Amino acid sequence: MLITDDFLPVPVPESLTATYLVPMAGLPRVGTKTAVAALADRLAEPVYGLARQMLDSPLMSVETRPIGEFPELPPDLLTAFGATEAQLDRLAAASHVVVVQAQYRPGWPPAHEWAARAVAAAVAESADGDVVDVFGLQFLDPATALRSLPDERGRIRLVDWILVPYSSDAEGLWFTTKGLRRFGLLELQTQGVPDHLTRAWGAVMTGAARRLLRDWADGLTGEEVPAFVPLPVLATVTGHDIAVAYGNPEQHGATAPVLLRLELDPATDPEADSFLSLRPPLGHPGTDGRYFAAACATLFTGIQPDVRYTRPGDAMSTAVSTARSRLDEVRARFLSGALPAETQLVVKYALPGADGPEYVWAGVTAWDDPERITGASASDAAADPAVRIGAPVVVATADVVDWALLGATGVLEGGWTQAVLDAGQPQPPTTP
Incomplete structure (x- = not known):
């Protein structure tokens, strides 16, 4: 070899x-x-x-x-x-x-x-x-x-077999995959991801896992199991990779490929896992976080990820009012099963903090009581150590300031406050 x-x-x-x-x-x-x-x-x-x-x-x-x-x-x-x-x-x-x-x-x-x-x-x-x-x-x-098992053509959704957990530190977010070792491949990791790329970078990691898993499987087609499989140092990820990993290839058109450099990060502790780190290509100017943001902009044109924010202003107030005025409608669609397949309803709500309210997202799992929403936190909260990603939460409907319908490629509906932040100026949000 x-x-x-x-x-x-x-x-x-x-x-x-x-x-x-x-x-x-x-x-x-x-x-x-x-x-x-x-x-x-x-x-x-x-x-x-x-x-x-x-x-x-x-x-x-x-x-x-x-x-x-x-x-x-x-x-x-x-x-x-x-x-x-x-x-x-x-x-x-x-x-x-x-x-x-x-x-x-x-x-x-x-x-x-x-x-x-x-x-x-x-x-x-x-x-x-x-x-x-x-x-x-x-x-x-x-x-x-x-x-989750393959269909008659042997196809699977990779998201049914791997998870992409993350945690935060002073340098940003640390993402890892959990599931590639099922197939013999080392898990992936990315460090220093900006906080506002939470959802988008999870999708990029999933798409990168799909592309590398294909290369990995191609290297194991011989009769003998090799000692090593050579993976390209510069891996390419496209919107199609992400869409296929989520089982929705028809929901994403062609995008320009994004290059990610692979580095082997061997564990020093024999009980710990080794990783394949995803980094920007050598010679990229600026920080890693800036490159990751540019990569997401390429792969998710017009779609921005979930973020926490507190920004006053008339435009934001209008956005909150718009979202709240449609809560009854989206609740009725959720309860009747009328939301599109393979989508997730999330709500953003306020948590009290020492420096003012903190706004976090939660995936909705039940909404039988119009005054209370049961869900799972989509992020870690700084204001409340009990609110961690995946943790069950109960949200008062009165505390909800926005909602969004998420598909494989990002926000499909809602997210009015996000539109205000993305505009970077006090403009009225566009109704989807």
Whole structure:
């Protein structure tokens, strides 16, 4: 294998393991093979065949254990990654857990992940239970787990398999991926991302993961597993990469490619993870954050990400009034299921702080009471240490100052206060 300065040699693990859990009260009442057979008409043939073959081979094991024999799952992390109170209550009440594990060589298809998730979903469905993805520390209801599996053409939405968590420090935001190691590839990271690029850079990371995963899989097509796969030092990301990763290729036209430089960041602690860092190309003038902002402007023309802000003025007051005047309408659409598929409703609301109100976003999960919104925080709040990304929040409707409907490419509707900030001057916001 020829390695040059244009390529970065990335080590390949010898084998990969997928682990899924199905907590349940009591012992399974349906055999594993019977549960999988019940999904014959709902699983695409590549996955259905893989699941049946691996069940009959030493590559997969399915064991039922008393739950006390399995290490306790951290409820705070499960909550941060989307677990509901009902799911946590079922976990607490479980007496046993079905452990589904599968091993396979690195490469494509990732048979270990597809087969193990399919079998775990079959077992969970037969027991009216949940699937716990141990790698991602996520609860999946059986229907969601099954939807994430590939279709008859082997296509998946990468967002169903990786997460992009972030945290903040004095230099900006630190983004990482969580899920690429399922496929043998190192996780990605970016440091020093400006605060106002929160949502946009998460999408860029997802698109970059999709592009690099393709290069990674192409390097593993031989009969022998190589020790290293050469990845291009300068990776390209386009709007199409992002749209495909979100499963909506038709919702994004062609954009100019953005270049990102790969750097290997090996861990000094043997217990810690190594990363592939995404940086601007060498020789780029200015800060990394300026380059990241320019990259987002290229990939999301006319779309700006979510930010926190406090800016007075007539234009902002008009924007808030416009958003609030349409709250009843968007609530009715949310409750009736009339919002477009693959979109998320978010609201911005005020948190009291020592220096005045702080405005943060939350994804809406329930709005049965017109006066109260139940959701999950979309960002960390400086004013309240309990408000962290993914944490459950209850928002008084009276505190809402804006709302937006988000799709794979950003804001599709709403976001009037954002328009005022983007204009940079006191102009009335444009109605979508």
